[in-house]
Amino acid sequence: MELNSEVQKKDPYIALRFKEFRSYLLMRFFLTIGYQVQGVVIGWYIYSITKDPLSLGLIGLAEAVPAIGIALYGGYIADKSNKKSLLQKVVGLILLSSTVLFIITLPSVTVRLGESLLISLIYVMIFVNGIARGFYAPTAFSLMAMIIPREHYPNSSTWNSSAWQIASIGGPAIGGLLYGFAGINHTFFFILVCLSIAFISTFFFKSRPSTYVQTTNILQSLSEGLRFVFKSKMLLGALSLDLFSVFFGGAVALIPVIATEILHVGATEFGFLRAAPAVGAVVTMLLMTRFSPMGKPWRNLLFAVTGFGISIICYGLSTNFYLTLFFLFLEGAFDSVSVIIRSTILQLLTPDDMRGRVSAVNSMFIGSSNEIGQFESGLTAKLMRTVPAVVFGGSMTLLVAGVTWLKTKKLVSLTLDDINKL
Numbered sequence: 001m002e003l004n005s006e007v008q009k010k011d012p013y014i015a016l017r018f019k020e021f022r023s024y025l026l027m028r029f030f031l032t033i034g035y036q037v038q039g040v041v042i043g044w045y046i047y048s049i050t051k052d053p054l055s056l057g058l059i060g061l062a063e064a065v066p067a068i069g070i071a072l073y074g075g076y077i078a079d080k081s082n083k084k085s086l087l088q089k090v091v092g093l094i095l096l097s098s099t100v101l102f103i104i105t106l107p108s109v110t111v112r113l114g115e116s117l118l119i120s121l122i123y124v125m126i127f128v129n130g131i132a133r134g135f136y137a138p139t140a141f142s143l144m145a146m147i148i149p150r151e152h153y154p155n156s157s158t159w160n161s162s163a164w165q166i167a168s169i170g171g172p173a174i175g176g177l178l179y180g181f182a183g184i185n186h187t188f189f190f191i192l193v194c195l196s197i198a199f200i201s202t203f204f205f206k207s208r209p210s211t212y213v214q215t216t217n218i219l220q221s222l223s224e225g226l227r228f229v230f231k232s233k234m235l236l237g238a239l240s241l242d243l244f245s246v247f248f249g250g251a252v253a254l255i256p257v258i259a260t261e262i263l264h265v266g267a268t269e270f271g272f273l274r275a276a277p278a279v280g281a282v283v284t285m286l287l288m289t290r291f292s293p294m295g296k297p298w299r300n301l302l303f304a305v306t307g308f309g310i311s312i313i314c315y316g317l318s319t320n321f322y323l324t325l326f327f328l329f330l331e332g333a334f335d336s337v338s339v340i341i342r343s344t345i346l347q348l349l350t351p352d353d354m355r356g357r358v359s360a361v362n363s364m365f366i367g368s369s370n371e372i373g374q375f376e377s378g379l380t381a382k383l384m385r386t387v388p389a390v391v392f393g394g395s396m397t398l399l400v401a402g403v404t405w406l407k408t409k410k411l412v413s414l415t416l417d418d419i420n421k422l
Contacts, residue, residue, distance in 0.1 A: 012290055015156035020147040020205055025163045027201035028140070031091060032164050034194030036171020038098060040274055041179055041187050042122060044267060045105070047256045049115060053386065056253055057378020062123045063130035070134035078138035084205040087143065090136045091202055095195040097128040102188035143205065145347065154292060157343045162285040165336060168278035176271015228350075234411055235349050238301065238342045241404050245305045245338075248396035252277060252331070253377045257386050263321050276325045277332030284333040285340065293337050298411040301341045302401055307334035309397030316390025 015021055046055050078086060103109060104121050113121065148156040178187040252274075259270040293300045308331060315327040380389035405412075 012155065015148055015152050015159050018147060021144075021156060021159075023201050023204040024140075024144060024147060025159065027087075027091070027198045028160065029163045029167045029198075030194045030201070031094070031198035032167035033171045033174070034098070034191045034198065035094075036168050036274075037175035037178070037187060037194070038101070038191050040172050040175030040271060041184055041191075042101075042126070043253075043256050044176075044179060044270060045184055046119060046122065047260075049119065053254065053257050053381040054378045055119075056256060057382075058123065059126060060253060060378070062126040063133065066127055066130035067133045070131055071137070074135040075138040077135065078142050081139075082207055083139055083143040083146065084202065084207050086135065086139050087205070088199070088202045090132050090139060091195070091199045093132045094129060094136075095192070095199050097125045097132070098188070098191055098195055101125050102185070102192060105184050105188060107185075141346075147205075154340075154344050157347060158285060158288055158292075158340055161336065161339050161343065162282060165278045165281040165285055165332070168275070168281070170275075172274025172278070173271045176267050176269070176274065180267035180271070234298070234345060237298075237404065237408050237411065238345050241301065241305060241400065242338060242342055244400040245308060245397045248393045248400065252328070254381055254386055254390060257381060258324065258390075261386065262319060263324060265321060269321065273321075273325060273328060276328035277335065280329035280332030280334075281336035281339075284336045288337070288340055293341055296412070297341045297345065298408065301338055302405050302412070304334045304337035304341070305401040305404075306398060308338065309394045309401060312394030312397060313391050314394075316387050316394060 011017075016025075043056055043059060046059065047053075101122065104113060104118060110118055144156065144160065174190070175187060178190060255273050256270060259265050259273055263269070263273075265273075293304075311327050311330040311334060315324060315331060318324045318327055377389060377393060380392060383389075384392065
């Protein structure tokens with residue numbers, strides 16, 4: 001598709017003019033909304049059975065362990081495979097695991113399994129999802145780079161993140177409402193419909209044979225991705241900043257506990273609490289399609305992480321439902337700025353033949369830090385109680401932002417043009 005260069009610069013919808021990118025967004029949207037609804041249902045369902053905040057942390061651990069363990073290999077496979085075919089297999093595996101969850105939570109099956117075996121099987125299916133995630137992130141990242149020209153990476157990153165956040169709004173709200181009014185089985189049926197649409201969407205991508213030529217063994221190939229990231233001060237700094245801020249700021253995982261024990265609300269209000277961060281993120285991201293945060297990206301990234309930490313602390317201290325909604329809204333708004341900046345830096349600094357492996361490193365740093373952060377929040381809530389655990393997480397996020405600023409002062413003044421020259 002050829003468009004006048006001046007029109008391209010001014011058109012905030014330029015990425016949407018590419019047919020494959022629209023299919024990509026459709027897949028990402030329905031995969032995310034199904035995944036988010038499932039997260040809400042599983043978290044609320046397990047906590048309603050166990051009444052133990054650590055059980056929420058174990059959900060994150062069950063997904064993070066395989067995702068981290070297989071991430072580098074997933075990146076290696078993504079670089080040397082046909083992206084369309086691999087993505088179909090990954091999304092198909094997620095659909096299969098959710099089908100099993102639907103079956104084992106049917107009342108007739110639940111009675112036969114018993115509480116202990118039921119919860120164990122749920123954790124096993126979460127583990128399977130973790131394996132799929134280890135392949136999904138590098139494959140999807142590599143594919144997006146192929147269907148969008150380089151000059152449109154910032155715009156495509158904004159729309160890609162917006163699709164994810166919009167699904168994240170609908171997911172928790174729908175999950176809470178469906179679970180509250182229709183029960184777990186109807187909610188899982190909705191999940192299967194969403195995942196089926198995502199799976200069908202993968203058939204609309206073009207089949208592209210890999211251009212990766214392997215000249216080293218698998219261990220050397222994997223280490224190339226790690227070395228590239230660790231040699232780039234900006235890339236390593238961005239990933240490290242997000243890793244630790246998300247790790248310590250994973251207190252959103254404790255919303256079931258906050259809703260039940262502090263705010264004293266039910267499943268419906270829980271859904272709105274889970275949706276609030278994504279609402280803030282989408283509003284901010286829509287603004288960023290016209291007002292880019294990439295003027296001085298590193299400075300803006302540090303500001304965003306600082307705001308994220310402050311909003312987490314306020315969320316932990318709030319005892320009012322509406323104030324809690326507001327602080328979660330702010331948390332999502334600040335986090336969205338971080339997501340846009342980090343993903344754009346990653347796209348710009350990564351060579352085409354290393355996108356899968358570098359994305360795998362990113363997945364190890366960022367993708368699984370959400371689940372590890374969920375485990376950290378569940379564990380600290382078990383040891384400290386809920387409110388101190390949330391305040392501790394927000395405070396540590398502020399400490400991480402401060403230390404990063406001291407270590408990277410030279411990057412604060414860099415512009416997007418400066419990054420393109422790196």
